[in-house]
Amino acid sequence: MSHALLDYCLAREDWLLRFTETLVQIESPSDDKAAVDRCADEVARELAHLGGRITRIGATTAGDHVRAEFGAGNRQVLLLGHIDTVWPIGQLARMPLRREGDRLYGPGVFDMKAGLAIATLAVRAWAAGEVARSHKLVMLWTTDEEVGSLTSRAVIETEAGRSEAVLVFEPALPGGGLKTRRKGCGQYELSVTGRAAHAGVDPEKGVSAIGELARQILAIETLRDLEAGVSVNVGLVSGGSRPNVVADQARAVIDVRAPTQQMAERVDAALRRLTPHIRGAGVVVSGGFARPPMERTAGTTRLFDLASQVAGDLGVSLTEGATGGGSDGNFCAALGVPTLDGLGATGDGAHAVHEHVVVSSLAQRAGLVAGLLTRLTAA
């Protein structure tokens, strides 16, 4: 069974490559609705051509999200990913789509247009199989993942809540490993107020917002616990107006990553408790965790074990690991739905100019996913 699905995918490697290339050639930066809509059009057109029942989920501040349903039944498995990329229009001219040996380079190819194509070929193989099914497949391709999934989060959570498993086609770990844990991602802004005064004439009348911010930064850095996987990075600071004026305002932007909800809450609470060190200064903390941690639950462990069995049947050993980056998989896992992430392409250079995928791994991956889908939906 597994071998037949793999053979089906290997026989369609050319189709998989062409679909990947087509998607890369339609540039789709998250913040350009017209552009990302064009790419969504292509995805919807291809999935409809393959027999998917398409729903376009309109968004005004992002591109439209594309939902496609295959098969029948009330129970469902969700295949999830994003159409948008971090690259602006024109990047394709600067880093053209090109094949070098076993590598295919291009903006968005690894994160995650090849993943979208892999999922599509896997669904084709699944649909071609003549077996009884207990579940339908739902694909959801969103358009604002790279900018925090503001318009897609509710849609993702609704679909994940209806699903018995979620497969996310973000890039694989180096060597093809799956991602079963992701850190939660928080962003906070600390605004500090002081009192302006002439730095030479009457400095004693001033309260330095910058002096206060400096003390706050030292306190914030003690919240870091790298051994436990908690990172707290003050990545951006600004403040003051001129060298001869005591600064009346300053701010810092802080990136926080935490592997568990408990740790995320600990840092969140500590940041919200910050109080001024200097009399007369004020501090206000805003922000929060945009993506909750994706923890390795018992359900996810069972799902990974099943994927490992399918891989084993194909003579492949599957590994798993964690990453500090967040994805839409975080939302699904936080709802308690078994979630496997990193089912997309093997390659390197996400968000970097050497972004590429390993061509020979793509159809292989589709075969694995097809086998997993078949096992998950078996009646």
Ligand SMILES: [Zn+2]
């Ligand atoms: Zn991505």
